[in-house]
Amino acid sequence: METTLASLRSALEIVRLGDRQAREVNLHLQELASQLKALSHSHQDASQSAFGETAARIRPPPGVTTQKNQLVYCSAAMREVVAMASRAAASGVITLITGETGVGKELIARLIHLRGARSGALLVPFNCAALPKDLFESFFFGHKRGSFTGATRDQGGVIRAAAGGTLFLDEIGELPLDVQPKLLRFLQEGEIHPVGQACPIRIDTRVIASTNRRLQSDVLAGRFRADLFYRLNVLVINLPPLRERRDDILVLCDHFIEKYAFGRAIQLSPGAKACLMEYDWPGNVRELSNIVQRLCAMADDGQAPSGADVRRELSSPVEVSQLLPRAGDQILRPGVSIPPGLTLSEAVGMLERQHVLDTLTRHGGNFARAARDLGLSTFGLRKKHLRLFATGAKQATPRNIHQPE
Numbered sequence: 388m389e390t391t392l393a394s395l396r397s398a399l400e401i402v403r404l405g406d407r408q409a410r411e412v413n414l415h416l417q418e419l420a421s422q423l424k425a426l427s428h429s430h431q432d433a434s435q436s437a438f439g440e441t442a443a444r445i446r447p448p449p450g451v452t453t454q455k456n457q458l459v460y461c462s463a464a465m466r467e468v469v470a471m472a473s474r475a476a477a478s479g480v481i482t483l484i485t486g487e488t489g490v491g492k493e494l495i496a497r498l499i500h501l502r503g504a505r506s507g508a509l510l511v512p513f514n515c516a517a518l519p520k521d522l523f524e525s526f527f528f529g530h531k532r533g534s535f536t537g538a539t540r541d542q543g544g545v546i547r548a549a550a551g552g553t554l555f556l557d558e559i560g561e562l563p564l565d566v567q568p569k570l571l572r573f574l575q576e577g578e579i580h581p582v583g584q585a586c587p588i589r590i591d592t593r594v595i596a597s598t599n600r601r602l603q604s605d606v607l608a609g610r611f612r613a614d615l616f617y618r619l620n621v622l623v624i625n626l627p628p629l630r631e632r633r634d635d636i637l638v639l640c641d642h643f644i645e646k647y648a649f650g651r652a653i654q655l656s657p658g659a660k661a662c663l664m665e666y667d668w669p670g671n672v673r674e675l676s677n678i679v680q681r682l683c684a685m686a687d688d689g690q691a692p693s694g695a696d697v698r699r700e701l702s703s704p705v706e707v708s709q710l711l712p713r714a715g716d717q718i719l720r721p722g723v724s725i726p727p728g729l730t731l732s733e734a735v736g737m738l739e740r741q742h743v744l745d746t747l748t749r750h751g752g753n754f755a756r757a758a759r760d761l762g763l764s765t766f767g768l769r770k771k772h773l774r775l776f777a778t779g780a781k782q783a784t785p786r787n788i789h790q791p792e
């Protein structure tokens with residue numbers, strides 16, 4: 388009985404997303420969920436302690452989905468999150484996903500999309516931090532050919548690309564203040580006005596937004612419009628940080644070992660597990676994934692990484708705040724072309740700074756992961772980062788360069 392219960396719960400809580408087959412599996416799992424809920428209450432104490440281990444050992448059926456969209460968990464907090472996501476999916480209302488960096492907000496957005504009525508259509512992610520405000524309107528709402536210099540052809544825009552599907556507004560808290568009313572109008576009226584077009588176009592899309600900022604404080608500080616905040620604040624799903632759902636840590640470790648061991652037999656020693664369980668995980672699941680990847684890279688086949696191995700790896704990542712450009716570190720605004728009048732090496736330096744910074748930020752400050760994307764060794768990236776962002780470095784100061792305060 389216990390084994391069956393544990394296996395079913397494991398299957399339930401290693402949710403795999405990403406294709407039609409996965410959706411069918413998920414529906415099946417949802418049915419099992421209600422049956423298990425009743426069972427698990429009576430067996431809670433007996434099964435809870437062994438559950439993490441069991442969940443980690445059970446492998447979901449092969450070929451169900453890609454590695455990219457797996458959501459792995461076993462904590463009560465995440466079960467509640469997934470239940471809310473299912474309710475959001477069924478309702479179709481605007482959903483705001485909040486939580487620290489690397490907690491899995493994008494995965495939850497994909498889960499909502501896949502469990503909703505629009506799962507056969509596209510989920511279109513749009514990163515609100517990635518575009519300068521002067522490009523926002525035409526990128527977002529589209530434009531007609533000839534509506535401004537450089538508009539050489541009609542551009543449909545991101546919202547139209549999401550018609551019939553889901554628009555995922557990532558990092559909504561970074562949306563420039565003067566662009567916010569235009570988005571609000573779309574959210575309220577369901578219509579867009581492409582630049583240079585007289586008639587509005589009606590677009591039917593569901594909207595999911597995410598942020599790692601406290602939008603309410605931003606409203607009080609005048610950085611975010613109250614009316615847009617209230618329009619977004621309909622159904623809010625808050626993902627707790629990993630340190631507040633420690634039951635997930637070892638299950639996630641096993642998941643990432645499977646992903647990064649490439650078939651080698653790697654098991655964590657009890658000391659390593661204890662260390663991982665105690666750590667505070669400021670970079671959340673992304674940081675955990677990075678640490679496990681490094682442990683796998685360093686371990687020999689059959690070797691069990693020790694507590695000391697884990698402590699060494701945990702002490703090496705750099706805080707994201709340390710990566711941010713300082714005054715004098717000039718970087719290109721994303722989407723802005725290189726201004727004229729620069730020497731080649733000045734222009735290349737600027738591009739390097741932008742690209743290195745973006746990649747590190749995307750990986751929550753994990754040098755190893757960022758280095759892999761950039762085609763560098765971790766050591767090589769650390770050296771490059773030091774060189775590119777050394778204070779006092781002589782840099783050009785053309786227009787269109789974002790100078791952080």
Ligand SMILES: Nc1ncnc2c1ncn2[C@@H]1O[C@H](COP(=O)(O)OP(=O)(O)OP(=O)(O)O)[C@@H](O)[C@H]1O
Nearest residue numbers: 457458459487488489490491492493494599672673
């Ligand atoms: N529960 C989970 N199971 C498996 N992988 C996860 C889980 N949560 C997060 N991840 C992985 O961690 C990484 C970060 O997740 P995601 O991009 O969804 O986080 P986020 O909250 O959107 O982060 P950010 O605020 O930095 O954009 C991804 O590689 C994702 O696949």
Ligand SMILES: [Mg+2]
Nearest residue numbers: 492493557597
């Ligand atoms: Mg994200």
